Amino acid sequence: MRLTIIGTGYVGIVSAACFSEFGHVVTCVDIDANRIAEYNAGHVPIFEPGLGDLINRNVKGDRLSFTTDLAEGVKDAEAVFIAVGTPSRRGDGHADLSYVFAAVRDLAKLVPEGCVIVNKSTVPVGTASEVEAILAEVVPGKTVHVVSNPEFLREGSAIEDFLRPDRVVVGVSSESARKVMAEIYRPLFLRETPILFTDCRTAEVIKYAANAFLSVKIAFINEIADLCETVGADVKGVAKGIGMDRRIGNKFLNPGPGYGGSCFPKDTLALLRTAEQANAKLRIVQATVDANDDRKKEMARRVIAACGGSVEGKTIGILGLTFKPNTDDMRDAPSLVVIPELQKAGAKVRAYDPEGRPAAEKMLPDVEFVSNAYQAVEDAAAVVLLTEWNEFRALNLDRVRGLLRNPLFIDLRNVYEPEDMARAGFHYISIGRSPAGPKEAVARPAAVTAA
Numbered sequence: 001m002r003l004t005i006i007g008t009g010y011v012g013i014v015s016a017a018c019f020s021e022f023g024h025v026v027t028c029v030d031i032d033a034n035r036i037a038e039y040n041a042g043h044v045p046i047f048e049p050g051l052g053d054l055i056n057r058n059v060k061g062d063r064l065s066f067t068t069d070l071a072e073g074v075k076d077a078e079a080v081f082i083a084v085g086t087p088s089r090r091g092d093g094h095a096d097l098s099y100v101f102a103a104v105r106d107l108a109k110l111v112p113e114g115c116v117i118v119n120k121s122t123v124p125v126g127t128a129s130e131v132e133a134i135l136a137e138v139v140p141g142k143t144v145h146v147v148s149n150p151e152f153l154r155e156g157s158a159i160e161d162f163l164r165p166d167r168v169v170v171g172v173s174s175e176s177a178r179k180v181m182a183e184i185y186r187p188l189f190l191r192e193t194p195i196l197f198t199d200c201r202t203a204e205v206i207k208y209a210a211n212a213f214l215s216v217k218i219a220f221i222n223e224i225a226d227l228c229e230t231v232g233a234d235v236k237g238v239a240k241g242i243g244m245d246r247r248i249g250n251k252f253l254n255p256g257p258g259y260g261g262s263c264f265p266k267d268t269l270a271l272l273r274t275a276e277q278a279n280a281k282l283r284i285v286q287a288t289v290d291a292n293d294d295r296k297k298e299m300a301r302r303v304i305a306a307c308g309g310s311v312e313g314k315t316i317g318i319l320g321l322t323f324k325p326n327t328d329d330m331r332d333a334p335s336l337v338v339i340p341e342l343q344k345a346g347a348k349v350r351a352y353d354p355e356g357r358p359a360a361e362k363m364l365p366d367v368e369f370v371s372n373a374y375q376a377v378e379d380a381a382a383v384v385l386l387t388e389w390n391e392f393r394a395l396n397l398d399r400v401r402g403l404l405r406n407p408l409f410i411d412l413r414n415v416y417e418p419e420d421m422a423r424a425g426f427h428y429i430s431i432g433r434s435p436a437g438p439k440e441a442v443a444r445p446a447a448v449t450a451a
Protein backbone atom coordinates (compact mmCIF):
# COMPACT_ATOMS: atom_id res chain seq x y z
CA MET A 1 0.00 0.00 0.00
CA ARG A 2 1.07 3.63 -0.40
CA LEU A 3 1.30 5.44 2.93
CA THR A 4 2.39 8.95 3.89
CA ILE A 5 3.63 10.02 7.30
CA ILE A 6 3.43 13.70 8.22
CA GLY A 7 6.06 14.58 10.82
CA THR A 8 9.39 12.80 11.23
CA GLY A 9 9.70 13.13 14.99
CA TYR A 10 9.96 10.09 17.16
CA VAL A 11 6.61 8.43 16.48
CA GLY A 12 6.59 9.45 12.80
CA ILE A 13 9.97 8.07 11.85
CA VAL A 14 9.58 4.83 13.82
CA SER A 15 6.13 4.24 12.28
CA ALA A 16 7.44 5.03 8.79
CA ALA A 17 10.43 2.70 9.11
CA CYS A 18 8.28 -0.13 10.47
CA PHE A 19 5.46 0.26 7.93
CA SER A 20 8.06 0.11 5.14
CA GLU A 21 9.49 -3.00 6.82
CA PHE A 22 5.99 -4.52 6.49
CA GLY A 23 6.40 -3.98 2.71
CA HIS A 24 4.34 -0.79 2.28
CA VAL A 25 5.69 2.09 0.22
CA VAL A 26 6.09 4.99 2.64
CA THR A 27 6.78 8.67 2.05
CA CYS A 28 7.76 10.87 5.00
CA VAL A 29 6.93 14.57 4.82
CA ASP A 30 8.30 17.20 7.17
CA ILE A 31 8.44 20.99 6.92
CA ASP A 32 11.89 20.93 8.53
CA ALA A 33 14.16 20.95 5.46
CA ASN A 34 17.30 20.29 7.54
CA ARG A 35 15.82 17.17 9.01
CA ILE A 36 14.70 15.86 5.62
CA ALA A 37 18.17 16.61 4.21
CA GLU A 38 19.70 14.60 7.06
CA TYR A 39 17.48 11.60 6.36
CA ASN A 40 18.22 11.86 2.63
CA ALA A 41 21.95 11.89 3.44
CA GLY A 42 21.51 8.67 5.45
CA HIS A 43 21.78 10.28 8.90
CA VAL A 44 19.25 9.48 11.61
CA PRO A 45 18.91 12.49 13.94
CA ILE A 46 17.17 10.42 16.64
CA PHE A 47 18.84 7.93 18.97
CA GLU A 48 16.88 4.69 18.90
CA PRO A 49 18.50 1.25 18.81
CA GLY A 50 17.96 -0.50 15.44
CA LEU A 51 16.29 2.47 13.74
CA GLY A 52 19.21 3.44 11.47
CA ASP A 53 19.53 -0.08 10.01
CA LEU A 54 15.80 -0.34 9.42
CA ILE A 55 15.70 3.01 7.60
CA ASN A 56 18.74 2.23 5.43
CA ARG A 57 17.41 -1.19 4.43
CA ASN A 58 14.04 0.18 3.36
CA VAL A 59 15.45 3.25 1.62
CA LYS A 60 17.66 0.90 -0.44
CA GLY A 61 14.59 -1.25 -1.16
CA ASP A 62 12.76 1.86 -2.51
CA ARG A 63 10.04 1.51 0.10
CA LEU A 64 10.97 4.57 2.15
CA SER A 65 11.61 8.15 1.03
CA PHE A 66 11.70 11.66 2.48
CA THR A 67 10.46 14.98 1.16
CA THR A 68 9.41 18.48 2.20
CA ASP A 69 6.91 18.61 -0.67
CA LEU A 70 3.52 17.87 0.87
CA ALA A 71 1.59 17.82 -2.45
CA GLU A 72 4.01 15.32 -3.94
CA GLY A 73 4.11 13.31 -0.71
CA VAL A 74 0.35 12.74 -0.40
CA LYS A 75 -0.84 12.66 -4.00
CA ASP A 76 -1.22 8.85 -4.26
CA ALA A 77 -1.62 8.05 -0.57
CA GLU A 78 -4.18 5.48 0.50
CA ALA A 79 -3.62 6.58 4.09
CA VAL A 80 -1.92 9.64 5.57
CA PHE A 81 -0.68 9.34 9.16
CA ILE A 82 -0.40 12.54 11.15
CA ALA A 83 2.46 12.18 13.60
CA VAL A 84 3.25 15.77 14.51
CA GLY A 85 3.94 16.94 18.07
CA THR A 86 1.20 17.61 20.65
CA PRO A 87 3.24 19.30 23.40
CA SER A 88 1.76 20.55 26.66
CA ARG A 89 0.31 24.01 26.04
CA ARG A 90 2.18 26.53 28.15
CA GLY A 91 0.24 27.59 31.20
CA ASP A 92 -2.68 25.17 31.19
CA GLY A 93 -1.31 21.66 30.51
CA HIS A 94 -3.79 21.02 27.67
CA ALA A 95 -2.36 19.20 24.64
CA ASP A 96 -1.50 21.77 21.98
CA LEU A 97 -3.26 20.61 18.81
CA SER A 98 -2.23 23.48 16.56
CA TYR A 99 0.28 21.35 14.61
CA VAL A 100 -2.30 18.61 14.05
CA PHE A 101 -4.96 21.01 12.81
CA ALA A 102 -2.48 22.91 10.61
CA ALA A 103 -1.42 19.62 9.00
CA VAL A 104 -5.06 18.68 8.30
CA ARG A 105 -5.77 22.08 6.73
CA ASP A 106 -2.63 21.81 4.59
CA LEU A 107 -3.34 18.36 3.24
CA ALA A 108 -7.16 18.41 2.91
CA LYS A 109 -7.18 19.58 -0.73
CA LEU A 110 -4.10 17.53 -1.68
CA VAL A 111 -5.13 14.02 -0.67
CA PRO A 112 -6.94 11.77 -3.15
CA GLU A 113 -10.68 11.13 -2.82
CA GLY A 114 -11.38 8.24 -0.40
CA CYS A 115 -8.11 8.72 1.47
CA VAL A 116 -7.87 7.78 5.15
CA ILE A 117 -6.40 10.38 7.53
CA VAL A 118 -5.01 8.73 10.63
CA ASN A 119 -4.25 10.53 13.90
CA LYS A 120 -1.16 8.87 15.28
CA SER A 121 -0.21 11.80 17.47
CA THR A 122 -1.44 11.56 21.06
CA VAL A 123 -4.60 13.64 20.96
CA PRO A 124 -7.38 14.27 23.47
CA VAL A 125 -10.80 12.76 23.11
CA GLY A 126 -12.87 14.55 20.50
CA THR A 127 -9.94 15.40 18.21
CA ALA A 128 -11.10 13.06 15.41
CA SER A 129 -14.45 14.88 15.40
CA GLU A 130 -12.63 18.23 15.21
CA VAL A 131 -10.55 16.96 12.29
CA GLU A 132 -13.76 15.86 10.54
CA ALA A 133 -15.18 19.36 11.10
CA ILE A 134 -12.08 20.97 9.55
CA LEU A 135 -12.34 18.67 6.53
CA ALA A 136 -16.04 19.48 6.13
CA GLU A 137 -15.14 23.18 6.14
CA VAL A 138 -12.07 23.05 3.84
CA VAL A 139 -13.18 20.35 1.38
CA PRO A 140 -16.98 20.03 1.70
CA GLY A 141 -18.31 16.98 -0.12
CA LYS A 142 -14.94 15.26 -0.49
CA THR A 143 -14.83 11.70 0.93
CA VAL A 144 -12.02 11.51 3.47
CA HIS A 145 -12.13 9.07 6.41
CA VAL A 146 -10.73 9.99 9.82
CA VAL A 147 -9.16 7.31 12.00
CA SER A 148 -7.59 7.35 15.47
CA ASN A 149 -4.66 4.94 15.80
CA PRO A 150 -2.71 5.73 18.97
CA GLU A 151 0.86 4.60 19.49
CA PHE A 152 2.19 2.75 22.53
CA LEU A 153 5.93 2.86 21.72
CA ARG A 154 8.52 3.03 24.45
CA GLU A 155 11.69 4.93 23.69
CA GLY A 156 14.65 2.58 23.51
CA SER A 157 12.53 -0.38 22.41
CA ALA A 158 10.28 1.36 19.90
CA ILE A 159 11.04 -0.93 16.94
CA GLU A 160 10.29 -4.06 18.92
CA ASP A 161 7.13 -2.43 20.34
CA PHE A 162 5.94 -1.52 16.84
CA LEU A 163 6.74 -4.83 15.20
CA ARG A 164 5.58 -7.00 18.14
CA PRO A 165 2.92 -5.01 20.01
CA ASP A 166 0.57 -6.44 22.65
CA ARG A 167 -2.26 -4.98 20.59
CA VAL A 168 -3.09 -2.40 17.96
CA VAL A 169 -5.93 0.03 18.70
CA VAL A 170 -7.83 1.54 15.79
CA GLY A 171 -10.78 3.91 16.14
CA VAL A 172 -12.86 4.14 12.96
CA SER A 173 -16.18 5.58 11.88
CA SER A 174 -16.66 3.84 8.54
CA GLU A 175 -16.37 0.34 7.13
CA SER A 176 -14.04 1.41 4.31
CA ALA A 177 -11.60 2.99 6.79
CA ARG A 178 -11.70 -0.21 8.80
CA LYS A 179 -10.78 -2.24 5.71
CA VAL A 180 -7.85 0.06 4.86
CA MET A 181 -6.50 -0.11 8.42
CA ALA A 182 -6.89 -3.91 8.56
CA GLU A 183 -4.89 -4.14 5.33
CA ILE A 184 -2.13 -1.84 6.65
CA TYR A 185 -1.71 -3.95 9.81
CA ARG A 186 -2.22 -7.31 8.05
CA PRO A 187 1.42 -8.39 8.65
CA LEU A 188 0.80 -8.11 12.42
CA PHE A 189 -2.54 -9.84 12.13
CA LEU A 190 -0.72 -12.77 10.51
CA ARG A 191 1.40 -12.93 13.67
CA GLU A 192 -1.78 -13.10 15.70
CA THR A 193 -1.46 -9.63 17.21
CA PRO A 194 -4.93 -8.60 18.37
CA ILE A 195 -6.28 -5.56 16.54
CA LEU A 196 -8.97 -3.80 18.51
CA PHE A 197 -11.39 -1.77 16.41
CA THR A 198 -13.41 0.81 18.32
CA ASP A 199 -14.99 4.17 17.64
CA CYS A 200 -12.60 7.15 17.52
CA ARG A 201 -13.45 8.58 20.96
CA THR A 202 -12.83 5.25 22.65
CA ALA A 203 -9.46 4.87 20.91
CA GLU A 204 -8.50 8.39 22.00
CA VAL A 205 -9.34 7.63 25.62
CA ILE A 206 -7.51 4.27 25.50
CA LYS A 207 -4.22 6.01 24.79
CA TYR A 208 -4.46 8.41 27.75
CA ALA A 209 -5.95 5.82 30.10
CA ALA A 210 -3.11 3.39 29.31
CA ASN A 211 -0.41 5.96 30.05
CA ALA A 212 -2.21 7.17 33.17
CA PHE A 213 -2.62 3.63 34.47
CA LEU A 214 1.07 2.86 33.98
CA SER A 215 1.92 6.12 35.77
CA VAL A 216 -0.34 5.10 38.66
CA LYS A 217 1.46 1.74 38.90
CA ILE A 218 4.85 3.45 39.16
CA ALA A 219 3.68 6.05 41.70
CA PHE A 220 2.04 3.27 43.71
CA ILE A 221 5.14 1.09 43.93
CA ASN A 222 7.22 4.17 44.80
CA GLU A 223 5.00 4.80 47.82
CA ILE A 224 5.08 1.13 48.80
CA ALA A 225 8.89 1.40 48.57
CA ASP A 226 8.83 4.23 51.11
CA LEU A 227 6.68 2.10 53.38
CA CYS A 228 9.08 -0.85 52.99
CA GLU A 229 11.96 1.36 54.13
CA THR A 230 10.19 2.35 57.34
CA VAL A 231 8.96 -1.12 58.24
CA GLY A 232 12.07 -3.03 57.17
CA ALA A 233 10.60 -4.92 54.18
CA ASP A 234 12.13 -5.37 50.70
CA VAL A 235 10.19 -3.71 47.88
CA LYS A 236 11.72 -6.00 45.24
CA GLY A 237 10.17 -8.97 47.01
CA VAL A 238 6.89 -7.12 47.42
CA ALA A 239 6.77 -6.22 43.70
CA LYS A 240 7.54 -9.82 42.79
CA GLY A 241 4.93 -11.16 45.18
CA ILE A 242 2.11 -8.90 44.01
CA GLY A 243 3.20 -9.12 40.35
CA MET A 244 2.69 -12.90 40.34
CA ASP A 245 -1.02 -12.21 40.62
CA ARG A 246 -2.01 -12.00 36.98
CA ARG A 247 -4.67 -9.45 37.80
CA ILE A 248 -1.86 -7.09 38.85
CA GLY A 249 0.91 -8.17 36.45
CA ASN A 250 4.65 -7.93 37.06
CA LYS A 251 5.49 -5.02 34.73
CA PHE A 252 5.98 -1.38 35.72
CA LEU A 253 6.53 -2.19 39.37
CA ASN A 254 10.15 -1.01 39.56
CA PRO A 255 10.44 1.77 42.11
CA GLY A 256 12.75 4.64 41.24
CA PRO A 257 13.20 8.41 41.32
CA GLY A 258 9.83 9.09 39.66
CA TYR A 259 8.70 8.70 36.08
CA GLY A 260 9.75 11.14 33.36
CA GLY A 261 9.90 11.18 29.57
CA SER A 262 7.91 12.64 26.76
CA CYS A 263 4.63 10.87 27.51
CA PHE A 264 3.65 10.13 31.10
CA PRO A 265 4.07 13.65 32.56
CA LYS A 266 2.48 15.37 29.56
CA ASP A 267 -0.33 12.87 29.02
CA THR A 268 -1.39 12.64 32.67
CA LEU A 269 -1.67 16.44 32.78
CA ALA A 270 -3.63 16.59 29.54
CA LEU A 271 -5.98 13.87 30.80
CA LEU A 272 -6.61 15.87 33.97
CA ARG A 273 -7.47 18.94 31.89
CA THR A 274 -9.87 16.89 29.76
CA ALA A 275 -11.51 15.50 32.91
CA GLU A 276 -11.91 19.00 34.36
CA GLN A 277 -13.63 20.17 31.20
CA ALA A 278 -15.89 17.14 31.24
CA ASN A 279 -16.65 17.62 34.94
CA ALA A 280 -15.35 14.14 35.74
CA LYS A 281 -13.18 13.46 38.78
CA LEU A 282 -9.83 11.75 38.21
CA ARG A 283 -8.59 11.84 41.79
CA ILE A 284 -6.23 8.90 41.38
CA VAL A 285 -4.48 10.44 38.40
CA GLN A 286 -4.22 13.78 40.23
CA ALA A 287 -2.66 12.06 43.25
CA THR A 288 -0.22 10.27 40.94
CA VAL A 289 0.91 13.52 39.32
CA ASP A 290 1.38 15.17 42.73
CA ALA A 291 3.21 12.17 44.20
CA ASN A 292 5.53 11.96 41.21
CA ASP A 293 6.39 15.68 41.34
CA ASP A 294 7.19 15.39 45.06
CA ARG A 295 9.22 12.28 44.54
CA LYS A 296 11.84 13.92 42.35
CA LYS A 297 12.49 16.58 45.00
CA GLU A 298 12.41 13.91 47.69
CA MET A 299 15.28 12.12 45.96
CA ALA A 300 17.49 15.20 46.38
CA ARG A 301 16.53 15.43 50.07
CA ARG A 302 17.46 11.78 50.41
CA VAL A 303 20.93 12.37 48.96
CA ILE A 304 21.46 15.33 51.28
CA ALA A 305 20.35 13.29 54.30
CA ALA A 306 22.66 10.43 53.32
CA CYS A 307 25.53 12.92 53.16
CA GLY A 308 24.98 13.72 56.83
CA GLY A 309 22.48 16.53 56.32
CA SER A 310 24.58 18.82 54.14
CA VAL A 311 26.14 18.77 50.68
CA GLU A 312 27.55 22.30 50.98
CA GLY A 313 30.85 22.38 49.08
CA LYS A 314 30.73 18.63 48.43
CA THR A 315 31.04 17.01 45.02
CA ILE A 316 28.26 14.60 44.08
CA GLY A 317 28.91 12.20 41.19
CA ILE A 318 25.82 11.49 39.09
CA LEU A 319 25.54 8.41 36.88
CA GLY A 320 22.82 8.79 34.26
CA LEU A 321 20.87 11.90 33.23
CA THR A 322 18.28 10.77 30.67
CA PHE A 323 14.79 9.83 31.89
CA LYS A 324 15.59 6.18 31.20
CA PRO A 325 18.34 4.15 29.47
CA ASN A 326 18.78 3.68 25.71
CA THR A 327 17.65 7.16 24.79
CA ASP A 328 19.21 10.60 24.57
CA ASP A 329 15.92 12.15 25.70
CA MET A 330 16.07 14.43 28.73
CA ARG A 331 12.41 15.47 28.76
CA ASP A 332 11.06 15.58 32.32
CA ALA A 333 14.00 13.45 33.49
CA PRO A 334 14.35 13.19 37.30
CA SER A 335 17.90 14.56 36.90
CA LEU A 336 16.39 17.94 35.91
CA VAL A 337 14.93 18.25 39.42
CA VAL A 338 17.45 16.31 41.53
CA ILE A 339 20.56 18.11 40.25
CA PRO A 340 19.29 21.72 40.65
CA GLU A 341 18.05 20.83 44.17
CA LEU A 342 21.51 19.52 45.08
CA GLN A 343 23.11 22.63 43.58
CA LYS A 344 20.73 24.84 45.58
CA ALA A 345 21.97 23.06 48.70
CA GLY A 346 25.55 23.96 47.76
CA ALA A 347 26.73 20.78 46.04
CA LYS A 348 29.08 20.67 43.07
CA VAL A 349 27.71 18.19 40.55
CA ARG A 350 29.79 16.07 38.23
CA ALA A 351 27.79 13.93 35.81
CA TYR A 352 28.16 11.27 33.17
CA ASP A 353 25.55 9.92 30.75
CA PRO A 354 26.30 7.67 27.75
CA GLU A 355 23.96 9.52 25.33
CA GLY A 356 22.29 12.41 27.14
CA ARG A 357 25.16 14.86 27.36
CA PRO A 358 24.36 17.10 24.35
CA ALA A 359 20.80 17.74 25.54
CA ALA A 360 21.79 17.84 29.22
CA GLU A 361 24.42 20.52 28.61
CA LYS A 362 21.69 22.87 27.43
CA MET A 363 19.38 22.11 30.35
CA LEU A 364 21.65 21.76 33.38
CA PRO A 365 23.87 24.79 34.01
CA ASP A 366 26.99 24.60 36.20
CA VAL A 367 27.31 20.84 35.96
CA GLU A 368 30.73 19.41 35.14
CA PHE A 369 30.09 16.84 32.40
CA VAL A 370 32.63 14.05 32.11
CA SER A 371 33.12 11.17 29.71
CA ASN A 372 32.93 8.09 31.88
CA ALA A 373 31.52 6.81 35.16
CA TYR A 374 34.88 6.74 36.94
CA GLN A 375 35.62 10.40 36.20
CA ALA A 376 32.21 11.25 37.65
CA VAL A 377 32.93 9.65 41.03
CA GLU A 378 36.51 10.83 41.51
CA ASP A 379 36.90 12.49 44.91
CA ALA A 380 33.11 12.75 45.28
CA ALA A 381 31.32 12.65 48.63
CA ALA A 382 28.75 10.27 47.14
CA VAL A 383 27.76 8.64 43.89
CA VAL A 384 24.09 8.74 42.83
CA LEU A 385 22.92 6.27 40.20
CA LEU A 386 19.97 8.03 38.52
CA THR A 387 19.47 6.12 35.24
CA GLU A 388 19.98 2.37 34.91
CA TRP A 389 22.16 2.28 31.76
CA ASN A 390 23.60 -1.21 31.22
CA GLU A 391 27.14 0.08 31.62
CA PHE A 392 26.32 1.03 35.24
CA ARG A 393 25.22 -2.50 36.05
CA ALA A 394 28.72 -3.93 36.03
CA LEU A 395 30.91 -1.13 37.34
CA ASN A 396 34.33 -2.02 38.70
CA LEU A 397 33.20 -1.49 42.28
CA ASP A 398 36.70 -1.62 43.78
CA ARG A 399 37.71 1.14 41.44
CA VAL A 400 34.61 3.21 42.26
CA ARG A 401 35.19 2.80 45.99
CA GLY A 402 38.85 3.73 45.61
CA LEU A 403 38.00 6.90 43.69
CA LEU A 404 35.26 8.15 46.01
CA ARG A 405 36.15 10.39 48.92
CA ASN A 406 33.46 8.59 50.98
CA PRO A 407 32.28 5.11 49.99
CA LEU A 408 28.64 6.26 49.80
CA PHE A 409 26.65 4.73 46.94
CA ILE A 410 23.06 5.91 46.45
CA ASP A 411 21.31 3.69 43.95
CA LEU A 412 17.96 5.19 42.94
CA ARG A 413 17.26 2.33 40.50
CA ASN A 414 18.05 -0.71 42.68
CA VAL A 415 20.66 -1.92 40.21
CA TYR A 416 22.81 -3.53 42.91
CA GLU A 417 22.10 -5.83 45.86
CA PRO A 418 22.59 -4.48 49.39
CA GLU A 419 24.62 -7.51 50.59
CA ASP A 420 27.01 -7.33 47.60
CA MET A 421 27.51 -3.62 48.12
CA ALA A 422 28.17 -4.03 51.85
CA ARG A 423 30.70 -6.74 51.01
CA ALA A 424 32.32 -4.37 48.49
CA GLY A 425 32.78 -1.88 51.33
CA PHE A 426 30.08 0.68 50.47
CA HIS A 427 27.51 2.44 52.54
CA TYR A 428 24.71 1.58 50.17
CA ILE A 429 21.34 3.27 50.01
CA SER A 430 18.72 2.08 47.54
CA ILE A 431 14.97 2.34 47.11
CA GLY A 432 12.58 0.42 49.33
CA ARG A 433 15.23 -1.69 51.03
CA SER A 434 17.19 -1.28 54.25
CA PRO A 435 20.49 0.56 53.87
CA ALA A 436 23.53 -1.73 53.83
CA GLY A 437 27.02 -1.29 55.19
CA PRO A 438 28.26 0.12 58.51
CA LYS A 439 25.02 1.45 60.00
CA GLU A 440 26.49 4.36 61.97
CA ALA A 441 27.72 5.97 58.74
CA VAL A 442 24.34 5.86 57.05
CA ALA A 443 21.61 8.35 57.83
CA ARG A 444 18.04 7.10 57.46
CA PRO A 445 16.55 8.24 54.15
CA ALA A 446 14.81 11.59 54.39
CA ALA A 447 11.57 10.10 53.05
CA VAL A 448 10.99 8.54 56.43
CA THR A 449 10.96 11.84 58.23
CA ALA A 450 9.97 14.40 55.59
CA ALA A 451 6.41 15.69 55.70
Ligand code: UDX
Nearest residue numbers: 151152153154155252253254256259260261263323324
Ligand atom coordinates in the same frame (compact mmCIF):
# COMPACT_ATOMS: atom_id res chain seq x y z
C1 UDX B 1 5.80 5.38 27.69
C2 UDX B 1 4.85 4.19 27.49
O1 UDX B 1 5.45 3.00 28.03
C3 UDX B 1 4.52 4.01 26.03
O2 UDX B 1 3.58 2.97 25.87
C4 UDX B 1 3.94 5.34 25.50
O3 UDX B 1 3.67 5.23 24.12
C5 UDX B 1 4.92 6.48 25.74
O4 UDX B 1 5.24 6.55 27.13
P1 UDX B 1 8.42 5.85 27.45
O5 UDX B 1 8.11 7.19 28.01
O6 UDX B 1 9.30 5.73 26.28
O7 UDX B 1 7.05 5.08 27.07
O8 UDX B 1 9.13 5.00 28.60
P2 UDX B 1 8.74 3.90 29.69
O9 UDX B 1 9.66 2.75 29.53
O10 UDX B 1 7.32 3.60 29.73
O11 UDX B 1 9.19 4.68 31.03
C6 UDX B 1 8.58 5.91 31.43
C7 UDX B 1 9.13 6.38 32.75
O12 UDX B 1 8.70 5.52 33.80
C8 UDX B 1 10.66 6.39 32.83
O13 UDX B 1 11.07 7.54 33.52
C9 UDX B 1 10.98 5.13 33.63
O14 UDX B 1 12.21 5.21 34.32
C10 UDX B 1 9.80 5.07 34.58
N1 UDX B 1 9.52 3.72 35.07
C11 UDX B 1 9.04 2.75 34.22
C12 UDX B 1 9.68 3.42 36.42
O15 UDX B 1 10.10 4.26 37.21
N2 UDX B 1 9.37 2.16 36.86
C13 UDX B 1 8.91 1.17 36.04
O16 UDX B 1 8.65 0.06 36.53
C14 UDX B 1 8.75 1.48 34.67
